[in-house]
Amino acid sequence: MEPVELSRAVAAGRATAAGLGLPVRDVDVVHNSDRVALRLSPCEVLARVAPMGQLADAAFEVEVGRRLADTDAPVAGPDPRVEPRVFVRDTFAVTLWTYHEPVAAPITPADYADVLGRHHAALRHVDLRAPHLTDRVAAALREVNDRERSPELSEADRELLGGTLAGLGAAIGTGSAGEQLLHGEPLPGNLIATRRGPLLVDLATCCRGPVEFDLAHAPEEAERHYEGADHGLTDRCRALNWAMFSAWRWRRADRMPDRDHWRVAGLRRMRAALDRCGPT
Incomplete structure (x- = not known):
């Protein structure tokens, strides 16, 4: 996303989590492409923020994560503290996932x-x-x-x-x-x-x-x-x-x-x- 759109996306991710009672003090951009991934802390949420044109894709991703939540699948799933769905904020589709801190370990x-x-x-x-x-x-x-x-x-x-x-x-x-x-x-x-x-x-x-x-x-x-x-x-x-x-x-x-x-x-x-x- 370009800087202006990125700024709005960050605001949308922050406001969505805060509005659900999740404390947000800091926001770090983890990934920026056609959608962004944001680490929200101290609540330790990964917010995925996409333009509304990707609403269907965001909803599908949440559904996949929801279906896998009760399995032993090795995936980073939706945050269990909130309803697993797409939240619309401004002109963005926002989904909230559990944030997992990367570690310096080789994957063979x-x-x-x-x-x-x-x-x-x-x-x-x-x-x-x-x-x-x-x-x-x-x-x-x-x-x-x-x-x-x-x-x-x-x-x-x-x-x-x-x-x-x-x-x-x-x-x-x-x-x-x-x-x-x-x-x-x-x-x-x-x-x-x-x-x-x-x-x-x-x-x-x-x-x-x-x-x-x-x-x-x-x-x-x-x-x-x-x-x-x-x-x-x-x-x-x-x-x-x-x-x-x-x-x-x-x-x-x-x-x-x-x-x-x-x-x-x-x-x-x-x-x-x-x-x-x-x-x-």
Whole structure:
């Protein structure tokens, strides 16, 4: 968010928590992108503040967190002191989560695989309507196919990117019996080391698909520690992930920091992942 909008978002997060009886003296910006994450203290709440255009995503994330609250899922869940829902303040959607202080502890590949395995086990006991990963692929493909939305993408790269999204999306999204609810984007930045052990955050990306789709977001070494993983499928999912990542970076409206670098790097990593897959 730009400084003016960020200032309003901070005020919205502070006012929401204070209005619910949670003491707020200090506010620290933990993350700032299209939505912000704020540490509120001394109440130790993590407030996620998003523009109203993301209201549905915020509500879905809270619902995922609420459903997982009674399981052993290794996640940072909604703050139990308040009702788990979206609070509207100013022009923002605000959700309140338990804040977990990060600790300086390494997360090994075995730890990563263990967290994903426990999270997947918990999700198998959750009854929740969630989009299929192919819905996300379709959204990315619309950006690539619309030249007005991605005007700076070269025709050669557009053809490769579109073909990769369509081809791998169809190949992976077969609706097989092994599909289940997933985290959806368990990147290293979404797994934090805490005193409770490693915890997953950012639950709004929950979707349905094979577990290999989650594994493809993790460091490659983690896959060796995940029992029963299909390595070929993980390779295809990794190429698909980089294709989706690249599609978002080439959007005219994308605001990711250092976007020009990641536009090039994303396509390069997609090509490298495709080379590892071989003929599909």
